[in-house]
Amino acid sequence: MNRPVTGKPRRAKLTVRRLLSAAVGMLAVAFLAVPPATALALPTPQALVSNLDLECFKTSSYQPPAVTLTLRHLNPVLRSLPTEQVTLGPREQLCVPVAKNNVIPPPGVLDFVRFVDLACYQIRGASADTRLVLSHLNPVLQDLPRQEIAMNVAQQLCVPVAKNNVVPPAEVLSLIAHIDLKCYAITPNTAMNRRLSLQQLNPVLVGQIPTSTVEVTNARQLCVPVQKSGDRIPAEVLNIVQWIDLEKYDIVTQAIRPVTLTLRHLNPVLGSLPVEQATLSGAAQLAVPVAKNGQLPPG
Helix, strand or coil, X not given: CXXXXXXXXXXXXHHHHXXXXXXXXXXXXXXXXXCCCCCCXXXXXXXXXXXXXXXXXXXXXXXXXCCEEEEEECCCCCCCCCCEEEECCCEEEEEEEEEECCECCCCCCHHHHCCXXXXXXXXXXXXXXXXXXXXXXXXXXXXXXXXXXEEEEEEEEEEEEEECCECCCHHXXXXXXXXXXXXXXXXXXXXXXXEEEEEECCCCCCCCCCCEEEEEEEEEEEEEEEEECCCCCCHHHHHHHCCCCEEEEEEECCCCCCEEEEEEECCHHHCCCCCEEEEEEEEEEEEEEEEECCECCCC
16 A cells, blocks of 8 residues: 655755745845846946047938027036037938947947947037147057147037937947037148048948948048036946047048938937938048047046
């Protein structure tokens, strides 16, 4: 005759289950307390800015809904300039990240740089009437001499967008969503006279726009960081974006096959604007990182 099953195995099973449940709970608490190993740490201002090169393409014409914005300067050198109200005019360019001469940004920096896409709109602004000394930050161009320039009238506002609904990871988005650059005409229009190879970095354009050789000619604009009224920038992000100064040069390059994209605004202040269609034609300018008056981004 078979003996009846006692309660001991059942109690043992319950004990094992309780231990497993407790272990899972401890792992969950540990996961919440410690970021996952794959979380991206913010790069230093120097690392991000010195590796940020943007190729600016002419786009099909588009006029966004009338939006008036109040802009204040973020860079320490320009904080004394007054705030200014501007209205978004027609879209003129889309500036996308590139690598020069096959010098790819290092890991941890590339993750952020490759998603910096800025749509540039015409604005009418007052003259900054400010003289500055610019020095190049990108490793490929650090042999170029410093140059003294005058910042004149504001011409463009470049704001962050996502292309074809490809949204960056949350850690990346928390930074690039607050990159707003106000572009001023500058004089003199010094020529760089440098031939460079430009390679697309953004996942949407890799394979669509081939690597190209460009002749970099005259400097035209200085694009400096600003904050739009209503945009709350976290302190750790502000510490980086306030150092993003890009000097735009005209370039001469070969024609490309037109590329049509959808653009969606990432900055919270412009998040309610409609999705835009943009067809890229030829590249017109190259924006490269510079420092003003010897004040380098912290490393």
